[in-house]
Amino acid sequence: MKRILPIIIFIGLFAFLAKSLFQPQTNIPSPLIGQSMPAFSLGELNTDTSLTDKDILGTISLINVWATWCVGCEREHDFLIELAGNQSIDIPIIGINWKDRDDLALRWLSQRGNPYIVVLSDPIGKTAIDFGVYGAPETFLIDEQGVIRYKHIGPLNRENFARNFMPIIRDLRR
Amino acid sequence: MAAEFGQLFLISALAASLMQFFLGLNIISLDQTNREILITRFTSIHCLTVFLAMLCLGYSFLTDDFSVLYVALNSHTNLPVPYKVAALWGAHEGSLLLWILLLSLWGTSLAYSKKFFDHTLVLKISSLSILGLVSFGFILFIIYTSNPFERIYPFPEQGQSLNPLLQDPALAIHPPILYAGYVGLAVPFALALASLMSSNDYHWAGLARIWAINSWLFLTGGIALGSWWAYYELGWGGWWFWDPVENASLMPWLVATALVHSLIVTEKKQIFNGFSALLAIIAFSLSLLGTFLVRSGVLISVHSFASDPERGLFILMLIGFFTGGALIIYALNQKRSKPLNLNLWSRESLLLLNNVFLCSAAGLIMIGTLYPLVLELVNSEKISVGPPYFNFVILFPFIPLMLFIGVAVFSSWSGTGKKLLVNINRLALLSIVMGLITSYLILGYETPTATLGIILALWTIFTGAMPVIKNLGSQTHQLIKNLPMALAHIGLGLTVLGITVTSSYGITFDDTLGFGQSKQVGSYEFKLITIEDRAGPNFKAKVATVDIFSNNKKVGTVFPEKRTYDSAAPSMTEAGIDSNLFRDLFVALGEDLGGGVWSMHLQFKPLLRLIWLGPFIMILGGLFRLFLLKPFSREI
Numbered sequence: 078m079k080r081i082l083p084i085i086i087f088i089g090l091f092a093f094l095a096k097s098l099f100q101p102q103t104n105i106p107s108p109l110i111g112q113s114m115p116a117f118s119l120g121e122l123n124t125d126t127s128l129t130d131k132d133i134l135g136t137i138s139l140i141n142v143w144a145t146w147c148v149g150c151e152r153e154h155d156f157l158i159e160l161a162g163n164q165s166i167d168i169p170i171i172g173i174n175w176k177d178r179d180d181l182a183l184r185w186l187s188q189r190g191n192p193y194i195v196v197l198s199d200p201i202g203k204t205a206i207d208f209g210v211y212g213a214p215e216t217f218l219i220d221e222q223g224v225i226r227y228k229h230i231g232p233l234n235r236e237n238f239a240r241n242f243m244p245i246i247r248d249l250r251r
Numbered sequence: 252m253a254a255e256f257g258q259l260f261l262i263s264a265l266a267a268s269l270m271q272f273f274l275g276l277n278i279i280s281l282d283q284t285n286r287e288i289l290i291t292r293f294t295s296i297h298c299l300t301v302f303l304a305m306l307c308l309g310y311s312f313l314t315d316d317f318s319v320l321y322v323a324l325n326s327h328t329n330l331p332v333p334y335k336v337a338a339l340w341g342a343h344e345g346s347l348l349l350w351i352l353l354l355s356l357w358g359t360s361l362a363y364s365k366k367f368f369d370h371t372l373v374l375k376i377s378s379l380s381i382l383g384l385v386s387f388g389f390i391l392f393i394i395y396t397s398n399p400f401e402r403i404y405p406f407p408e409q410g411q412s413l414n415p416l417l418q419d420p421a422l423a424i425h426p427p428i429l430y431a432g433y434v435g436l437a438v439p440f441a442l443a444l445a446s447l448m449s450s451n452d453y454h455w456a457g458l459a460r461i462w463a464i465n466s467w468l469f470l471t472g473g474i475a476l477g478s479w480w481a482y483y484e485l486g487w488g489g490w491w492f493w494d495p496v497e498n499a500s501l502m503p504w505l506v507a508t509a510l511v512h513s514l515i516v517t518e519k520k521q522i523f524n525g526f527s528a529l530l531a532i533i534a535f536s537l538s539l540l541g542t543f544l545v546r547s548g549v550l551i552s553v554h555s556f557a558s559d560p561e562r563g564l565f566i567l568m569l570i571g572f573f574t575g576g577a578l579i580i581y582a583l584n585q586k587r588s589k590p591l592n593l594n595l596w597s598r599e600s601l602l603l604l605n606n607v608f609l610c611s612a613a614g615l616i617m618i619g620t621l622y623p624l625v626l627e628l629v630n631s632e633k634i635s636v637g638p639p640y641f642n643f644v645i646l647f648p649f650i651p652l653m654l655f656i657g658v659a660v661f662s663s664w665s666g667t668g669k670k671l672l673v674n675i676n677r678l679a680l681l682s683i684v685m686g687l688i689t690s691y692l693i694l695g696y697e698t699p700t701a702t703l704g705i706i707l708a709l710w711t712i713f714t715g716a717m718p719v720i721k722n723l724g725s726q727t728h729q730l731i732k733n734l735p736m737a738l739a740h741i742g743l744g745l746t747v748l749g750i751t752v753t754s755s756y757g758i759t760f761d762d763t764l765g766f767g768q769s770k771q772v773g774s775y776e777f778k779l780i781t782i783e784d785r786a787g788p789n790f791k792a793k794v795a796t797v798d799i800f801s802n803n804k805k806v807g808t809v810f811p812e813k814r815t816y817d818s819a820a821p822s823m824t825e826a827g828i829d830s831n832l833f834r835d836l837f838v839a840l841g842e843d844l845g846g847g848v849w850s851m852h853l854q855f856k857p858l859l860r861l862i863w864l865g866p867f868i869m870i871l872g873g874l875f876r877l878f879l880l881k882p883f884s885r886e887i
Contacts (some may be wrong), residue, residue, distance in 0.1 A: 079585070080581065080582040080583075083529060083532075083581065084579060084581075084582050091575065094570075145708040190672070201324075201411045211294075
């Protein structure tokens, strides 16, 4: 027993790490929730104009951090398109293209459709650090005053959007 | 072209490491002498090729070759040259290359070591072979998932520059030092496995101890440097955050400390052979966990792991292979040990006891680090354990550990309790009295833990120093025989003293200050004089001038800065610190609130410097052991 105990413990640990690797993403309480979003100034994808946090005030919006190398982003993309087209929810989605290359991002959007009203480019991930981004995809719900109301880590889908985002959006609009 | 040459050298290194591995196997028929010569050669070729690959990457950095993706992501034409060099290991790909370079350097130091004799030659050959295999695995990992020589086309005009956080001298040299420590543990690991698979006796212990102490030195230095950097650079005056990156370096340190002590017992008494081997395996495994899981973000969050699943999976497989394989070899070759007849108060059992405490401490830290992941698996909630957990649980192994360290110093091999008690009671009394005086009369009573911490720290310092003091009049080698141990223990005591006093008696204020306004922190008064603009080589800064008074007498002026780097990064805080051995006065600039009013972070931290003075003295102890004691090593 004494000899095989270490290997048993290790197998347990290994299995656990392996499972963590494939664990679907869940919500991490962000210290930023309830706080104003961090100030940023980012260039729009493929143009010379840039946008700051002040420019997106005045309406409830989503900020979606994504990248072409991110598997989860692929999975949520169809839902984002659906969400963007949904007149009754009517919420603008701002994309932050994270640690990515512009050419790849443009190709992705032209191939899969563009759900975003604007896509900002954050190639080094500096704004993402301010937002406390762990890994793509992450989605932030921002209210009219620019306060972060909710943060979701991992792909969005109809179910988690209805459960986590909709109640807050309804409250904000009331 | 440099990048292509680098790629070629990397592939050559892959081949050389594979040859190094195969030469140790019996499938190649060679006599031992030739085998040794060849494996030594291939070890050096392997090292040389990795070094040349590193040089090629360095050349790409110095010539601003932004067609190399890694250079484009981590450099900039106006990045100062020393930081271009530091950028070599500033991100994932380059740091892996550094990791392998250091591994091959340690391997070479083993290959050319004069410590091997005829009967341990087989140990040398097998351990070099194992090191070759470890290197092979990681070079493969680099080539497949993290190639620093990858080109991009079209290439950018300008690089994205090194993360400003990393543009700091202490942090620039921090990774190589810490990595040298991590990777150095591969040598005891390889020696332990080599021994398990061959003679399976105590001969490896003396050899392994040399590299274990070496790695321990680097780990100690790396951890202390990292903590010091966090203190003045991260801006909020903390010196240890229990974040996964720090934990990942502390765990191997604790186990390496246990390993160094366990190897003493194995070398001298020829017992605990299996335990030492197990510690060697665990220490290196924790290094693997530390270097890679943190680098690729697994421990911080499973999510960034998932964002690059290929890399994560490869790492996990490597860990599974090396740790799993080593533990299987351990299980298969573990000899049924003779029932040991240990006296409870002998040095053997006290060292064993303390090694168990050290390992428990590492285990508790591991639980705290992985616990958020465990909980997430169980009920899909992400919570953070945080400093309260660590600060609390670490006391449980550390209080008895500190207590028994002093006892162990005075114990003797196979000794009994009676004599021991007589020897230590005076020092114990002295520590208690001095501790009580310090905590009640000098500093003022705070908490029972603080008082206990001070007593135990003094106890460790006194008991550490005593064997040297007692031998002051005797022959030189008698005197210096105990010096490494004494310095290491005094260093630990000082560190614990610093930690206890700083965390129990420190004062912190967050407040706003306008020009000419002042704020009382403890017995010190901080007064904001001016805030001016300054331009650095690649940043702009606001520099404040803050005068500090004590009893209306000016004791110092500090210049905290807030820097904005050109590359559109978030601003960085450079704290203003006035320090002496007894206290630190710390000012960090917060936000400009307009109208000349700034938010500020003010701290008074007594005895803070001991936290870094302690490791420095520990390192001196280790260096003494390695270099000064050499001529006498036969007698010790």
